[in-house]
Amino acid sequence: xxxxxLAVEARVNGDPVEFLCDPEQTLLxxxxxxxxxxxTKEGCGTGDCGACSVLLDGALVCxxxxxxxxxxxxxxxxxxxxxxxxxxxxxxxxxxxxxFLEHAAxxxxxxxxxxxxxxxxxxxxxxxxxxxxxxxxxxxxxxxCTGYDKIVRAVLDAAVExxxxxxxxxx
Amino acid sequence: MEAFxxxxxxxxxxxxxxxxxxxxxxxxxxxxxxxxxxxxxxxxRGGLRRPAxxxxxxxxxxxxxxxxxxDGLSLGAAVPCASLRGREDVRAxxxxxxxxxxxxxxxxxxxxxxxxxNLCNASPAADTVPSLLVLxxxxxxxxxxxVREVPVSDFCVAPGRNALAPDELATALFVPxxxxxxxxxxxxxxxxxxxxxxxxxxxxxxxxxPDGRCTAAAVALGAVAERALLAPAAAEALxxxxxxxxxxxxxxxxxxxxxxxxxDKRGTAFFRRHVTGVLVTRAVERAAARxxxxx
Numbered sequence: 001x002x003x004x005x006l007a008v009e010a011r012v013n014g015d016p017v018e019f020l021c022d023p024e025q026t027l028l029x030x031x032x033x034x035x036x037x038x039x040t041k042e043g044c045g046t047g048d049c050g051a052c053s054v055l056l057d058g059a060l061v062c063x064x065x066x067x068x069x070x071x072x073x074x075x076x077x078x079x080x081x082x083x084x085x086x087x088x089x090x091x092x093x094x095x096x097x098x099x100f101l102e103h104a105a106x107x108x109x110x111x112x113x114x115x116x117x118x119x120x121x122x123x124x125x126x127x128x129x130x131x132x133x134x135x136x137x138x139x140x141x142x143x144x145c146t147g148y149d150k151i152v153r154a155v156l157d158a159a160v161e162x163x164x165x166x167x168x169x170x171x
Numbered sequence: 172m173e174a175f176x177x178x179x180x181x182x183x184x185x186x187x188x189x190x191x192x193x194x195x196x197x198x199x200x201x202x203x204x205x206x207x208x209x210x211x212x213x214x215x216r217g218g219l220r221r222p223a224x225x226x227x228x229x230x231x232x233x234x235x236x237x238x239x240x241x242d243g244l245s246l247g248a249a250v251p252c253a254s255l256r257g258r259e260d261v262r263a264x265x266x267x268x269x270x271x272x273x274x275x276x277x278x279x280x281x282x283x284x285x286x287x288x289n290l291c292n293a294s295p296a297a298d299t300v301p302s303l304l305v306l307x308x309x310x311x312x313x314x315x316x317x318v319r320e321v322p323v324s325d326f327c328v329a330p331g332r333n334a335l336a337p338d339e340l341a342t343a344l345f346v347p348x349x350x351x352x353x354x355x356x357x358x359x360x361x362x363x364x365x366x367x368x369x370x371x372x373x374x375x376x377x378x379x380x381p382d383g384r385c386t387a388a389a390v391a392l393g394a395v396a397e398r399a400l401l402a403p404a405a406a407e408a409l410x411x412x413x414x415x416x417x418x419x420x421x422x423x424x425x426x427x428x429x430x431x432x433x434x435d436k437r438g439t440a441f442f443r444r445h446v447t448g449v450l451v452t453r454a455v456e457r458a459a460a461r462x463x464x465x466x
Contacts, residue, residue: 026212046216047209048366050277065209121278139277140277140278
């Protein structure tokens with residue numbers, strides 16, 4: 001371990017974490033290599049594809065364009081955080097994740113975590129988006145397999161189920 | 172990325188002291204200011220920039236502020252574009268500036284990228300710069316010799332180069348409050364709606380008299396010269412008119428004459444000059460519709 005390494009304390013998916021990183025390491029690299037959270041994928045590494053999307057203090061960002069050291073004291077939410085914890089501590093799939101499976105909204109899967117996080121951010125600020133609002137909300141994410149249509153349908157369907165669950169008190 | 176030191180000062184004085192200490196290093200090793208990082212981190216990863224130190228200014232509280240006062244808008248250097256999204260007070264007064272900020276990259280990019288950074292990066296195609304030009308915005312700059320203000324029109328000096336000295340920091344943009352019955356608009360042409368770079372951008376600001384006559388105007392162009400530029404002859408073609416089609420056509424012609432585009436992978440000079448006129452016409456119409464709807 002070099003003396004240049006920086007100690008970072010942050011919260012990831014609600015849990016306090018501590019890790020060491022080099023100044024040049026991105027948040028994406030720290031999540032994957034220091035914290036073992038490999039759900040977040042690297043696509044382009046230049047902010048063009050959105051595969052590495054995470055929420056940083058609630059803002060949707062590309063984690064490849066964030067230095068790991070910038071996460072000090074901040075709250076990070078990754079695709080792993082979309083899966084709610086069961087009583088036993090294990091995680092089960094969230095509504096968006098389930099709808100992506102039901103609608104076959106993925107093929108190779110590399111882009112999927114980024115789409116999920118971007119869609120989750122969209123539904124958090126707009127519970128009843130139109131199709132064009134969904135398309136706009138995921139426009140920073142590239143998929144080279146699906147043609148987007150199934151992804152859009154999955155997000156719209158998840159929105160319906162989430163609204164229904166909210167109206168019914170989650171029953 | 173090559174090795175660098177990461178600094179995250181929590182006061183403006185500490186940030187300036189770091190810059191002053193590093194100002195003497197070789198130009199290619201000069202410290203980099205990290206605000207949004209959406210240009211900087213890509214440049215560092217590509218080996219285009221090799222700073223000895225990266226100074227993250229997002230923990231300096233006064234740089235994270237958006238203040239709307241009686242005289243205008245003060246927009247801190249660390250404010251990401253996404254923070255403008257929920258500010259209806261800013262959108263109501265400067266709709267063109269906000270629509271330019273909402274065109275940058277994607278939601279993810281806007282979650283990080285700042286308007287001040289968009290300006291400091293000094294790209295000829297920067298989306299917010301034509302808007303800042305028509306609004307008469309000024310850059311607030313802090314340094315060891317105190318604070319100075321530079322009009323945005325004097326700030327970008329060449330592609331990728333701005334007027335900052337090595338020991339200076341752009342802390343905020345100041346945008347004057349618009350006059351009564353004034354409004355702005357920004358439009359750009361890109362093949363793809365998001366994650367694309369303007370082939371041409373055009374911003375307009377107009378002031379209308381109660382009878383609909385245009386009493387003041389400004390027009391600015393992006394991506395058609397080595398930097399974004401004002402087109403005063405296009406604005407003059409509008410003032411005193413009722414913005415009828417013949418006047419808009421004269422403004423469009425003047426804007427085409429002011430453009431000095433190049434051929435590149437995004438478009439030919441011929442195409443850019445044509446689109447310049449189209450976008451100027453539409454931006455003026457859009458600004459005028461907004462101005463007419465204002466008290």
